[in-house]
Amino acid sequence: xxxxxxxxxxxxxxxxxxxxxxxxxxxxxxxxxxxKVSSATIRNDMAKLEDMGLLDxxxxxxxxxxxxxxxxxxxxxxxxPSGVSQSDLAVIQQTFNKQYxxxxxxxxxxxxxxxxxxxxxxxxxGPDVSDIRLDGFRMxxxxxxQIMAILVTSTGSIQNQxxxxxxxxxxxxxEKAVRIINDQLVGQPLSTVAKRIRTDVPQMLMKYVTTxxxxxxxxxxxxxxxxxxRFYVGGRLNLLDFxxxxxxSLKSLYHLFEKNDDLAQLLRMPDIERDKDGKIxxxxxxxxxxxxxxxxxxxxxxxxxxxxxxxxxALLGPTTMPYSRIIGLLDLIRExxxxxxxxxxxxxxx
Amino acid sequence: xxxxxxxxxxxxxxxxxxxxxxxxxxxxxxxxxxxKVSSATIRNDMAKLEDMGLLDxxxxxxxxxxxxxxxxxxxxxxxxPSGVSQSDLAVIQQTFNKQYxxxxxxxxxxxxxxxxxxxxxxxxxGPDVSDIRLDGFRMxxxxxxQIMAILVTSTGSIQNQxxxxxxxxxxxxxEKAVRIINDQLVGQPLSTVAKRIRTDVPQMLMKYVTTxxxxxxxxxxxxxxxxxxRFYVGGRLNLLDFxxxxxxSLKSLYHLFEKNDDLAQLLRMPDIERDKDGKIxxxxxxxxxxxxxxxxxxxxxxxxxxxxxxxxxALLGPTTMPYSRIIGLLDLIRExxxxxxxxxxxxxxx
DNA sequence: TTTAGCACTTAAAGACATAGAGTGCTAATA
DNA sequence: TATTAGCACTCTATGTCTTTAAGTGCTAAA
Numbered sequence: 001x002x003x004x005x006x007x008x009x010x011x012x013x014x015x016x017x018x019x020x021x022x023x024x025x026x027x028x029x030x031x032x033x034x035x036k037v038s039s040a041t042i043r044n045d046m047a048k049l050e051d052m053g054l055l056d057x058x059x060x061x062x063x064x065x066x067x068x069x070x071x072x073x074x075x076x077x078x079x080x081p082s083g084v085s086q087s088d089l090a091v092i093q094q095t096f097n098k099q100y101x102x103x104x105x106x107x108x109x110x111x112x113x114x115x116x117x118x119x120x121x122x123x124x125x126g127p128d129v130s131d132i133r134l135d136g137f138r139m140x141x142x143x144x145x146q147i148m149a150i151l152v153t154s155t156g157s158i159q160n161q162x163x164x165x166x167x168x169x170x171x172x173x174x175e176k177a178v179r180i181i182n183d184q185l186v187g188q189p190l191s192t193v194a195k196r197i198r199t200d201v202p203q204m205l206m207k208y209v210t211t212x213x214x215x216x217x218x219x220x221x222x223x224x225x226x227x228x229x230r231f232y233v234g235g236r237l238n239l240l241d242f243x244x245x246x247x248x249s250l251k252s253l254y255h256l257f258e259k260n261d262d263l264a265q266l267l268r269m270p271d272i273e274r275d276k277d278g279k280i281x282x283x284x285x286x287x288x289x290x291x292x293x294x295x296x297x298x299x300x301x302x303x304x305x306x307x308x309x310x311x312x313x314a315l316l317g318p319t320t321m322p323y324s325r326i327i328g329l330l331d332l333i334r335e336x337x338x339x340x341x342x343x344x345x346x347x348x349x350x
Numbered sequence: 351x352x353x354x355x356x357x358x359x360x361x362x363x364x365x366x367x368x369x370x371x372x373x374x375x376x377x378x379x380x381x382x383x384x385x386k387v388s389s390a391t392i393r394n395d396m397a398k399l400e401d402m403g404l405l406d407x408x409x410x411x412x413x414x415x416x417x418x419x420x421x422x423x424x425x426x427x428x429x430x431p432s433g434v435s436q437s438d439l440a441v442i443q444q445t446f447n448k449q450y451x452x453x454x455x456x457x458x459x460x461x462x463x464x465x466x467x468x469x470x471x472x473x474x475x476g477p478d479v480s481d482i483r484l485d486g487f488r489m490x491x492x493x494x495x496q497i498m499a500i501l502v503t504s505t506g507s508i509q510n511q512x513x514x515x516x517x518x519x520x521x522x523x524x525e526k527a528v529r530i531i532n533d534q535l536v537g538q539p540l541s542t543v544a545k546r547i548r549t550d551v552p553q554m555l556m557k558y559v560t561t562x563x564x565x566x567x568x569x570x571x572x573x574x575x576x577x578x579x580r581f582y583v584g585g586r587l588n589l590l591d592f593x594x595x596x597x598x599s600l601k602s603l604y605h606l607f608e609k610n611d612d613l614a615q616l617l618r619m620p621d622i623e624r625d626k627d628g629k630i631x632x633x634x635x636x637x638x639x640x641x642x643x644x645x646x647x648x649x650x651x652x653x654x655x656x657x658x659x660x661x662x663x664a665l666l667g668p669t670t671m672p673y674s675r676i677i678g679l680l681d682l683i684r685e686x687x688x689x690x691x692x693x694x695x696x697x698x699x700x
Numbered sequence: 701t702t703t704a705g706c707a708c709t710t711a712a713a714g715a716c717a718t719a720g721a722g723t724g725c726t727a728a729t730a
Numbered sequence: 731t732a733t734t735a736g737c738a739c740t741c742t743a744t745g746t747c748t749t750t751a752a753g754t755g756c757t758a759a760a
Contacts, residue, residue, distance in 0.1 A: 061740045251590045411709040
């Protein structure tokens, strides 16, 4: 257990290191502390904190920097989230209040807001896919054996893909098939739809349509796209700023952000799911799997949308983030998201 | 005018500098030249080339590097495009032959191919917008005063946007309006459509619809999106490799690539339009406006799609590119694009 | 016109000295 | 017993100097 003074010292070393990026020496720290002690006393405490593994040195005569355990301790015991400033609040309200808000827009906006306010990179993952329903399916013939398949989901997102129709598929068959799909599957969750097009739907089509196979491929394809594509990144360009002028690290970060699946998995970690009350979780680089994230820190916040699953909003930045401001911010945005999405659904369900 | 040997020296300095990135000295060059001359002779010629402004030195006793004028001269007089290798050819054919090809897919693929084969960043701009026609317009009500507007163009690209319907707009009015739009405007070029919705269409709507204004805003909005969004970048991540480990330069490049308009303007330069036979144009960094591109080189190739305007495909990379391979490559891809798009239209027009 | 030879230039790398920031430890002090 | 002053020690960063290697320009001979 830390003495009060040791806690104060750790806290301030983290603060100063975050602000300046430089190791903190005992003399310098003496001026910054609210209590009046000599640099020698500070040195003694620093040595103890280092023994406990909470501080590191770059070399034997440098100032101290917080170790990863130091950050961990700080986050777990010392951090007090600060309130959200007036100006931040204004930005949040203003951006969220833009018109034409659909589910996916709201989710996307949240990533934009968070990255703008922090200058880091935000990732927003909408509430669980399991609840999304099929709202409609259309095929638009474009001539020359090409058709466009359009799928609309209950969250209002549209997926479209263009297909070369196999010569064997007859035009009238398509219309019939589309009608059957719409009659049978609209209103059902996408997961159910995906299951049924592998089970009973083929038989059903068989009765009316001579060539169901090519058609089902197309539908399955678009469906798959709709199921996966619910992922928004804000402030990608900010990576360029906080990746410490290290092009190699930057490169692997950018590659990570190309693979939505990997990122989504990172956000949907088991220990997050377990956490029912939606606390905000900070994971430091060494606690994360991909080597890529070693010098960074990932903060995830979950939010419940009443009866419609839970979403995740996350922020990736350097380990040396001003956590207290950022956690306050994230907490507000999470609440806002939960509220607005819940509102949306309650209107929509009427 | 250069002597034959001087030309040979310039050519080889460019080649070696492209391969090694290092300044080239007279002794080293002596081993690489196909003719047998002493290093002193080479030094003399180098000095003359430097007087002409075709070579530069980093400092008084360093080897030579090609100056910008040197590159210019090389490109204008010395360069012989090489044929496309078997393996490159295979990649090109294979990628282009993927199924489900629409205009925009073909254009997009071309950027992918070019960037993959070169490890640089490719930009592909489809044939002129002026020829794109409106193929259909739909509005899908989503409940809760929200609608999705979908616009399909003759190139098969879909634009969709979601709108909060002003409370004043009645539901039946929408359907009428959509029907009128489709009757009147389908099949017309987008530019004509854009003009007409500002001129005679409002009056026409007025007769049948009580609230034409909100509706026209929506249509205009989606239309605008369809007109601008014909721009594909391939190999964005490659920027990270050839931006010479210089994070500042990297940053401004990435910002440039966020602004499609700026880039499009860069590709549609007047001197390119003038060039009727579709020659390939190399512009070196200092010949380009934005400071950002100073150490880079932009190669643009235009291609004519019979009776359907002309497109541009371009490549951005370091000034020290292996031009002879790359220009060969670009030439092939340009031909391929022209051929495939012409084919597409001729089928489509039937 | 070409080449051999040589004096000269410069960057890069290593050796060395110095200043500055910071630490750890000891002994005195409150 | 906890704190502090004082001092020797450590390490980095910086500047200066030297050496080495690569390369040039010029001159005079072939």
